[in-house]
Amino acid sequence: MAVCTDEKHHSNTSGSIRLTLLHHQYQCLDDLVCSRNGSTSAQGQAPQLASSLFFRRRRPPPRNVSAPVTSAGPFYGFVAQISLGTPPTKHSVLFDTGSSFSWVQCRPCGITSGCYSQNGPLFDSAASSTYRRLPCSSPSCQSASVATRNTLNCSVQDNTCSYRMEYSDLSASMGRLVTDRLTVGQESIPGFVFGCSQDHEGVFGSYSGIIGFGVHELSFLSQVAEAAHIYRAFSYYLPSPSSEGYIQMGNYDEEAFAFTPMFTAGQVNYLDLTGILVDGHRLNLTDKQGAPTWCYLDTGTPVSVLPRYVFDQLSDAVADRIKGYQRVQGATWCFDPWYWWTERAIPTVVMEFRDSVRLMLNKERLMSQQSDGRLCLEFDRSSNGFYILGSAQMKMTYLVQDIEKSRMGFPINFQ
Template sequence: MASERSILCLLVLLLLCAVSLAASPRFLSVSLDRLINSKPHVDCPPFMSPAASSGNKIPIRHPCVCPPYCGGTKQTRRDIHGHDKARLSTLRQRSLVPAPAAAPIPAEAPSVSIPDHSGDFLESPEFIVVVGFGTPAQPSSVMFDTGSDMSWIQCKPCSGYCHPQHDPVFDPTKSTTYVAVPCGQPLCSHTGSKCNGTTCLYSMDYVDGSSEWSTSGILSQDTLTLTSSTKLSSIPFGCGQQNLGKFGYVDGLLGLGRGKLSLSSQAGHSFGSTFSYCLPSDNSTTGYLSIGSTPVSNQVVQYTAMIQKSSYPSLYFVELVSINIGGYILPVPPSIFTSTGTVLDSGTILTHLPGQAYTALRDRFKFTMQGSKTAPPQENLDTCYDFAGQSGILIPAVSLIFSDGAVFDLNFYGILIFPQPTIGCLAFMPRPASTPFSIIGNTQQRSTEVIYNVAAEKIGFVPNSC
């Protein structure tokens, strides 16, 4: 079976290479004015991302690429400016009040959508939604992550330590529906059955050789409010009492992994086993997170198979086999990608490619960008350009190609990331030796609706959806 798959992948590569020889070059462009107005640059602390989860340990902390906070410079916290408060207030209002009237959704396919936003204004490189925990609902600004199962928020009394956050810390004593999960309950087994005698405990580490990034506390259940008319009862989450690391000003995390404790699994009873999200194309726009099936407007969905790996049961794998850049198929054998597999992850910033694939992509990008003014490397980003003074920016289009023929066309902002307002860098990096698989990060997913149909074991892509 393995040899047959290898032969099939090789045939796919040969076919793609033949097509690329006859294909016209493909490019994307944006004006410099629009670039600056969209505020695409990343003002963030070191990139923390729970990308690889096995049980309660998350062994990968992804490297930072933001010069203001890297290189050992101590990060100084700042007050959230007025316009940032307004953005957060607007996001909260849009999340927890009735949505505008829309076309009715068939009864057999219930769904709910809430807006998501870049977390830059909360000093987080992740994407943020505002939900409510408890009864009455206490608003929480949380990042959402398909690489994590466990949802958690910081909780009073924070007997250990709570990092600074913009919203008031969740107070369980003010919720009439809050329950601490007792020891011996089935839910407790999913956290390793850790107990303090009567109450189930949880612990998760986000580490790079230390336990610097971590959260631990009480496994709890409470009502989760998505909109004023959509509430989910008895959703399990971690009530964080000891939360260490630079999480920015976010209140916690929504886990959308494949495990039993994740929001996507828990919501499946009410909304089915499908969810999707669209990450905003730039930091000045808004996307959405949808639980349940939602209609796709007049566009064909590119579906690829969702692969399961027993070593990483919580993660969403896809079978990437090739990359098209500017109409040119990289001359990289599919086995370079498939030997370890590729994870699609909303919580990792950059895409991590096998070394051979990254080198081929980088070299072709440089070849296509000849004549553009180069810029010094920006931390882990080694292919950068200075676009100051130009009227517009023209770059080669990039598409990810999967073994079943599905194609994922990246947005302009899915190819370049901007550490500074007019300094753009190729938003890919070679996979670190410590990472056991390749990763398609959230930068590459910007503006595309990504549909996770867990029951049908497939993932769909709809470009230019937000």
């Protein structure tokens, strides 16, 4: 039985492109990604904070290439830095495994709602010699309608393909479908297809846009893999506030991981969650309707999401086994310290996936500590019965999503 831990990462980075990821409390990244004002408890805020296209959608996720990742403040994404255009200009973008479409804000802004305030300059298409608008007859225009799950509009006046990317909280990005040169690491990729956002609805934080790592051919990963002739997989490490993480696209060291099958629904990847154990006590994941326990993978969702009946079991099981804390009245997922207790202990929680692959949740991945010493579960209830593996449970551990072989890897303990 494979058990996932935080042991030393064994990587094969020959010929890779790597992007760096940073936490929202980290210092500025090249003066573009800046630290935000403190951290907030994620409990009960998942719909508001989630950046993912899956979680916010109206409709119910050779060589190597890598890039840096950073967590996005109140918006709680993880932010990478890419460069677009000729000459290249840097842009801070949210890393999203729950979507397949990429976009950044562009000049000129639209006349409807225009652009929102962001860190760093907007992408100026007029300043790039390699910028091109895509016509309505372009195959990418038709393909983007699948990636955005929306019918694309065509401007009769200039024969330009337009897109609208909608989210379940009614936020949206609107603009033109374009191509330009993408630079990631040392790799320069011509003809990268993305959305040039000129209008928006709702809130997207203060970052330039989103890069989607879903399975569609227009996803960031798919385009980079095809252009750079690399293996279609990506490994990543979501960092703490005091460290740097990464996204690495391409080959990886297979011997460093234990694998569970990965499936796809609506361009979002998911796993078969077979169990949740609290100090060895197995929770009941089967509801009255016998619904499948598909667990969607989404770095844009800040905490993992469980159906209400499973969340309640987890909260009760932790409450029965935690030592030195008492449950907060009216907030069953939070626990206050009993200061007269000298012994404190947090139960061991394990998430188990098909083929007995396990992810062990240490204290940092199970609970968040508030400024008053209170501990709160890093999980939320789902109103629609979904399971989502969010960034709180994926942080500070090495993971890989192998699109080519339809599998996800969790690190195993190499001695």
